[in-house]
Amino acid sequence: MSTLRTPWKAAGWLTLLALALVSPSAHADPKDEARRAFNGGLELIAAGDYEGGIASFEQAYALVPHPVVLYNIARAYADAGDYQQAIVYFEKYLETEPIDRTEVEANIRLMQSRLAEMEPIAPTTAPAAAGTGTGTGNATAEEIAQLQRYAEELSALADTLAQREAAAEKPVVVPDGPTETGPGVSTGPALPPAEGAGLEGGLVEDLYARKVVTASRFGQDPLEAPAAVTLIEREDIQASGATTIPELLATVPGMDVMQLTAGQADVSARGFNRRLSNKLLVLVDGRSVYLDSVGTTLWATLPVTMDEIERIEVIRGPGSAIYGADAFAGVVNIITQTPGEPGAQNVVRLTAGTKGTTQGATVITGRTGDLGYRASAGYTTLGRWGKEIDLDNDPYWTSTVANQDRSLEALTANGQLDWRLGDEGFASVSGGVSDGTVELYSLGALRNFYFDQRLSYVRADAGYGPFYARVFVNSQGGVVGNWYEPAGTTAPLNANLDSTIADATLTGDFSFGEAERHKLLVGLNYRYKQMDWDFLGQSPVEHHLGGYAQLQSRFDPVLVNAAVRVDRHPLLDRPVASPRLAVITSLGQGKALRINGGTAFRTPTYMESYADLYLSTGTDGIQARTIGDQSFRPERIAAFEVGYMDESSDVFRAEANLFVYQVDDLIDLGPVDTTGYPQSGFDPNAGVYIAGESSFVNEATTYRAAGGEISADYFGLPGLDLTGSYALEFINQSLEGQTTPVRANPRHKLNGQVVYRSPFQVDATLGAQFVDKQVWGIRSFDETGQVVVTDAELPSRVVGTARLAWTPAPPLTVSLNAWNWTADITGPTKQHPLGQPVGSRYTASLAYRF
Amino acid sequence: MLLLSLACYTAPLIEDTSSYPSQAALSGEIVLAQGTPAGGPGVGHVLLYDLIDPPPPAGVGSPVTFSTVAEDAWSYATYADVDGVASAAWSMTNVPPGDYLITALVDNDGDFNPFPGISDYAGGATCGDQTGAYVASATATGPLPVQLERAQNVEELSLLVGSPLTTERPAYVMGTENPSFDPLIAPDPNDLAGTLQTLTLRSTGIESPLLRLNPPTAQDCPTLFTVMKKDLDGDGVADPFSDPAVAALGGLDMWPLVILSYRRDLDGNPVEEEVITQLLVSPFGLPDEVPVNTPFATDTLPLMFLPLAQRTNADGSVDLLSGDDFPRGEYALVVINHTGQLWTTPNSLAELLPEQGATVVIR
Secondary structure, three states, X not given: OHHHHHHHHHHXXXXXXXXXXXXXXXXXXXXXXXXXXXXXHHHHHHOOOHHHHHHHHHHHHHHOOOHHHHHHHHHHHHHHOOHHHHHHHHHHHHOOOOOOHHHHHHHHHHHHHHHHHHOOOXXXXXXOOOOOOOOOXXXXXXXXXXXXXXXXXXXXXXXXXXXXXXHOOOOOOOOOOOOOOOOOOOOXXXXXXXXXXXXXXXXXXXXXXXXXXXXXXXXXXXXXXXXXXXXXXXXXXHHHOOOOHHHHHOOOOOEEEEEEEOOEEEEEEOOOOOOOOOOEEEEEOOEEOOOOOOOOOXXXXXXXXXXXXXXXXXXXXXXXXXXXXXXXXXXXXXXEOOOOOOOOOOXXXXXXXXXXXXXXXXXXXXXXOOEEEXXXXXXXXXXXXXXXXXXXXXXXXXXXXXXXXXXXXXXXXXXXXXXXXXXXXXXXXXXXXXXXXXXXXXXXXXXXXXXXXXXXXXXXXXXXXOEEEEEEEEEEEEEEEEOOEEOOOOOOOEEEEEEEEEEEEEEEEEEXXXXXXXXXXXXXXXEEEXXXXXXEOOOOXXXXXXXXXXXXXXXXXXXXXXXXXXXXOOOOOOOEEEEEEEEEEEOOOOEEEEEEEEEEEEOOOHHHHHEEEEEEOOOOOEEEEEEOOOOXXXXXXXXXXXXXXXXXXXXXXXXXXXXXXXXXXXXXXXEEEOOXXXXXXXXXXXXXXXXXXXXXXXXXXXXXXXXXXXXXEEOOOOXXXXXXXXXXXXXXXXXOOEEEEOXXXXXXXXXXXXXXXXXXXXXXXXXXXXXXXXXXEEEEEOOOOOEEEEEEEEOOEEEEEEEEEEEEEOOEEEEEEEEOOOHHHHOOEOOOOOOOOEOOEEEEEEEEEO | OHHHHHOOOOOOXXXXXXXXXXXXXXXXXXXXXXXXXXXXXXXXXXXXXXXXOOOOXXXXXXXXXXXEXXXXXXXXXXXXXXXXXXXXXXXXXXXXXXEEEEEEEXXXXXXXXXXXXXXXXXXXXXXXXXXXXXXXXXXXXXXXXXXXXXXXXXXXXXXEEOOOOOOOOOOEEEOOOOOEEOOXXXXXXXXXXXXXXXEEEEEOOEEOOOOEEOOOOOOXXXXXXXXXXXXXXXXXXXXXXXXXXXXXXXXXXXEOEEEEEEEEOOOOOEOOOEEEEEEEEOHHHOOOOOOOOOOEEEOEEEEEEOOEEEXXXXXXXXXXXXXXXXXXXXXXXXXXXXXXXXXXXXXXXXXXXXXXXXXXXXX
């Protein structure tokens, strides 16, 4: 009997599983679902189905609460004549402290007065005198007046319906979303004037829309961005379980991410990655966090917690036309939550895991009237992937680093205050600090370094109408030096660092022409840099100037975006111009073809310009001197790209890009030049003999790259998001007529991810990244102090990720995360030949969001 | 608590011997116990030699590594009841395990340079420099062996250097242009005049943009050869040469040590064989009254060729070669004084001073 039941049992379980998967309660990306519901509501209301439309709006609100949805519900009720419900929802909307409070309150008063007028007049018991009262006889003057007002109301409602039908055929002018140039201001209702029933405002459209601000310095649909853009939104961050930003960036098609230590990841876009990668401009809310000392970004020390990130915008390709120097291979803009933003949550999160992982974060945000606030604090430790030396058993080596098992310890704090100044203005002040120690791998023959650092910033923004101003000051201080030194060495390699970067930007954003089809952005930028660093031969002060202009013109279905920026660098003999041109053609709703080209440049860092330090050659009595050069040409990249994006479907999104690059004048450490040095004898300043000088030089090599990326997201199955991407790139180098491939660049990269959100408050994510093999040339010194280069092979690798999250009692969420769990199968693998073998990391998190 | 316990972590050991080779380190001090020059000590050098390739005067080895002590690192204190003795701390890292000899050199006139291509003429002690050095010992003189093992940190090595040298390096020119010897001609005691092949070196000052030995201005140490008859057995009589056949010819055990080292074959191709032969200081030109163990300064150095060579094989074994087996070709010549100061031709000064490019040819 049992054998007969078994198939039925299996069928029963499968049925239950299928039901679970397709249960209407299961949902894909909440924002995508909310967007679909919201847009569906608009369509229903446009068709006259107010009840259906309101229901859709309510569904959207349940998925991703946003006060503007409350406004739309209220407005829909009002348009449908149900003033009581309209007032209820308008009052809910007012509780969110919107900027259009005055208009909404006026609407409420209007509707209240109409409700009062519409209350039925109680019949009298006494027979009315002729012409003087109500009854079955003649109407009174008051009754007649009331009836007339009813008629007017009905007529007005009819007009409203007619106008709305006509308006559905016209394009709606959508207000721009939050910009990188300032803290986001809550999106309010549409700007068109009052219509129909005499209420001010109208239904808001285009809510939950994906917006990008980094490509053009103003909010725009990704379909209209003049560059290849990837958005990593808050929901994506939470679903990934990532504990660091580079872990997220590794999932972006075309991005190169390699970890050398647990505390250091080097990130580039479309090749040219290296130790202390310097080809990517990284911003936090538009503020540069690029380190001018060595030109890299220390991701682990950024004073921002993962929990306060609203989204990360990744622009692949040159960005100097807007951002000037150092936006060479791309731009990463980490955009934090707007203080008091609707839907923003307070968070307390604790994470602990293997490999010495601990992370704590708290974010408090809110709004009081026109004042929004956000404060955050975070603490992170990451254990080292490995120790190269057993100091307890090797008396030859010593280290000044107290904790030999820890790669990163960082304490961060951040605060921001935003004020709304009427309808057109805002002001903001913010500041933050990061303090701790990070392990990183340096350049050339150098290996592990430690950096005891403190980063801090203060910032002020203000905007009114089309004008915007921003000032920030970044300060960095600390000590950097060799992680390990031979015991008894008389010349340890370490240095004090103290730098200040101050930046001021003024922009104007003007729209003009029919339907504001032209948008002109102009800006001026000044940057002050000063640095004291023991590795430098001087303490220079630099003054940088830049001016940019961008014109976007719409000639439906074509959008043209032309931009140019001119920068003056004190060490470059002439200003650098970086142009960009993009033509975006709409191929129908949600589809666009982009053709764009432009140039970018990277300026020499302080190390490259002013270095003066002595490095060991392996013989204590001989060192090689490394010096900077102040006569560089900037690194240059010229790019041409074709991209296609399809967001026409509610269940599918796809993107494809093809690109070609040429890169010239890369700056690197040159060979040791012994001219004059051996004969010069003992150097009393260095206390040793100098084998020669190695200087940073512009390479004579020209690099040419060609490649492409395709990515697709499918979220048509309830509860299930499928994401995949593939990137292919060839880079060749040409020198003196000889062309050879650059083997240090991975030719193939693949990413895939599945996210499942079940109806049982359990979410699961499974992902994998494949990076192709590489061959790197490693520089070292021989016994005579000359540089030798040897090949080091790096096999391909797969990084597997997984996350399981359970919300047993909202707002509490428990999650288990596994990063690089594939290393437990293959063994830890290096992501750079000189880096530490990267292993797996398993963490458990408790998050309370309220 | 579970979450916190997961955070306790000891990183695994991932030995990276290429980036962090586990070597040995040494440290100690240089002590100028035998005197300090008037202007204070110059730059100190601690030199490490492979035990099997010792420095002069015991051999002609070059240091495998060295470290330096700057002039401003010297301090003065009492040492062995003597006040004002200069000393300075030194350290040396990145030394592979092995057996070494350790010495020190204080370059008081600033003409020392250890770089390949220069050290052949500037890599030695000149007049006024202080050398010798030995690990502190009541009886030892000269460099002593140091055995180093992996991950060993040897500290407190005191290197005592001698008093400032009063001899210059034995720079020379050859008395004969393109001298050559025939190993088939053996000296005949009955016909020494016809069979003894000789070569005379003439001491010379060197003045070039790169080196100044015995400059025209007044100098305490003229460039001369310091010939010394050895009497190691203390019998008051000069010791004969170790080879009886040579001794029968009148050969004595004398300083300087003069070595020919095989460099190229007759076609000019560099050779890999390690072959040397010794030229003896001829006693026939020296005054008889020169006492033993006493340096005698002379500006000419008469040398005798012995047709016997020594080849060191890869396994360390030694073959004696003579007659037809004697390798033919160009040989470098090095003169080593009893002080350890030496001079070699050819050397890098040949670009400026052609006579410094001279070799001896064996045909």
